[in-house]
Amino acid sequence: MPNSLNPFELIARRWQPSARFVERAALATVVMAVVIVVTGGAVRLTQSGLGCDTWPKCTPSSLTPTADMGINGVIEFTNRMLTYVLCVFVGVLIIAARARTPVRRSLTRLGWTQFWIVMGNAVVGGIVVLTGLNPYIVSSHFLLSSALLTVAMVVWQRAREGDGEPRDLLARPVRQLTWLLVGATLALILIGTVVTGAGPHAGDAREVHRIPLNWQEITQLHVDFVYIVLGLTVALWFTLRAVKAPAAQRRTVLELLVVLLAQGVVGYVQYFTHLPEVVVGIHMLGSCLVWIAVLRVLLAQRERPGLPAAVPAPTGDHESVQPEPAASSR
Numbered sequence: 173m174p175n176s177l178n179p180f181e182l183i184a185r186r187w188q189p190s191a192r193f194v195e196r197a198a199l200a201t202v203v204m205a206v207v208i209v210v211t212g213g214a215v216r217l218t219q220s221g222l223g224c225d226t227w228p229k230c231t232p233s234s235l236t237p238t239a240d241m242g243i244n245g246v247i248e249f250t251n252r253m254l255t256y257v258l259c260v261f262v263g264v265l266i267i268a269a270r271a272r273t274p275v276r277r278s279l280t281r282l283g284w285t286q287f288w289i290v291m292g293n294a295v296v297g298g299i300v301v302l303t304g305l306n307p308y309i310v311s312s313h314f315l316l317s318s319a320l321l322t323v324a325m326v327v328w329q330r331a332r333e334g335d336g337e338p339r340d341l342l343a344r345p346v347r348q349l350t351w352l353l354v355g356a357t358l359a360l361i362l363i364g365t366v367v368t369g370a371g372p373h374a375g376d377a378r379e380v381h382r383i384p385l386n387w388q389e390i391t392q393l394h395v396d397f398v399y400i401v402l403g404l405t406v407a408l409w410f411t412l413r414a415v416k417a418p419a420a421q422r423r424t425v426l427e428l429l430v431v432l433l434a435q436g437v438v439g440y441v442q443y444f445t446h447l448p449e450v451v452v453g454i455h456m457l458g459s460c461l462v463w464i465a466v467l468r469v470l471l472a473q474r475e476r477p478g479l480p481a482a483v484p485a486p487t488g489d490h491e492s493v494q495p496e497p498a499a500s501s502r
Contacts, residue, residue: 189268191331194279197265198328201286204258205321206460211251212317213456216368217449221305221375223248227298255294262286265327278335282327289320305380307369314365321460325467336477341421346411350470353404357466360397361459366390372447391443398436405429408469424472428465435462 189197215221223237223244224230230237230249237245262283269279293316300309340347370387409425435458442451 183267183271187271189272191272194265194268194272194276195328195331197261197268198279198324198331200261201258201265202321202324202328202464204261205317205324206457206464208251208254208258209314209317209321209460210453210457211254212314213453215248215251216310216375217373217453218244218247219375220244220247221380222301224252224301227301252297255290255297258290259287262290269331276330276335279327279330282323282330286320286323286327289316289323293317293320305375307381307383310375311365311369314368315362318361318460318463321463322467325464325471329471330476333476338474338476340474342412342417342473343415346408346415346417347473349404349408349411350473353401353408354466354470356397356401356404357462360394360401361463363390363394363397364459367394373449373452395439398432398439402429402432402436405432421469421472424465424469428462428469431458431461431465434458 215223220243223241223246226232229235230241230245237249266280266283266287269276269283293313296309296313296316300306300313303309366383366385367387367390369383370385370390371382372387405425405428409422409429412422412425435455438451438455438458442448442455445451
């Protein structure tokens with residue numbers, strides 16, 4: 173009876189991607205996760221959020237934007253199409269991780285996690301349009317994109333290490349300080365979504381419901397958390413120096429500090445220049461880079477060794493069993 177092979181096994185028989193290819197495929201999903209955030213911001217900042225006024229079609233009678241919808245329809249539709257491009261990159265990662273020998277099921281599971289986050293966020297994006305850019309749903313749309321970026325970063329890290337049990341490289345108090353930094357950064361991002369939901373860039377030229385808060389007061393709270401994150405970053409750097417942590421771990425904290433300072437400069441520029449669209453877009457890119465830098469700090473503090481090579485067990489297949497000498501006699 174012939175063996176039935178699934179498509180992944182058929183691909184694996186004809187293509188063996190290198191470890192380097194899998195790593196680059198994982199990095200590509202990180203880049204695309206950032207791109208989808210920045211282009212989503214461009215949709216809002218160009219007032220194209222309702223450029224296609226329904227979903228999944230662009231108009232009730234057309235899948236694509238029509239000429240009378242202008243540039244706003246083109247921008248919104250292009251951002252929708254980028255979702256499919258992102259799916260292609262995630263699909264390449266899943267196939268490459270599955271085709272590689274030995275199979276790393278941890279990578280394929282994480283790849284599928286990315287895929288379902290993308291699909292879920294596409295649905296949320298449709299709800300955003302159908303609810304007329306409800307600011308709370310817009311915020312959840314951004315947070316799901318941040319979740320996608322988080323998983324993509326974990327996949328990229330896992331692609332460069334083994335599948336053994338994770339080992340902490342630093343003492344528990346240092347790890348706790350790092351987790352406090354991660355939590356404060358997450359709070360900073362959450363408050364940033366509230367600023368966006370209450371601020372002047374609603375995403376469409378028509379009247380759009382906003383979060384009923386004073387966006388300038390929420391911005392001040394956002395700035396306060398910037399200082400908290402900066403303080404924790406500096407404290408972590410001095411802590412790593414005190415415990416004589418490896419240079420690679422200290423370097424990730426310095427990289428985070430540089431990104432935070434640059435993001436702070438952009439934040440002050442956008443505030444005192446009354447939120448020009450280009451600067452706000454740069455700030456959105458900066459928020460992704462801050463989160464990436466924080467995750468790099470966290471992930472650098474543990475390692476996963478490779479699993480020991482397994483000794484092949486007898487398969488019981490007649491082709492793999494060596495015949496006994498007497499079996500060959502008649």
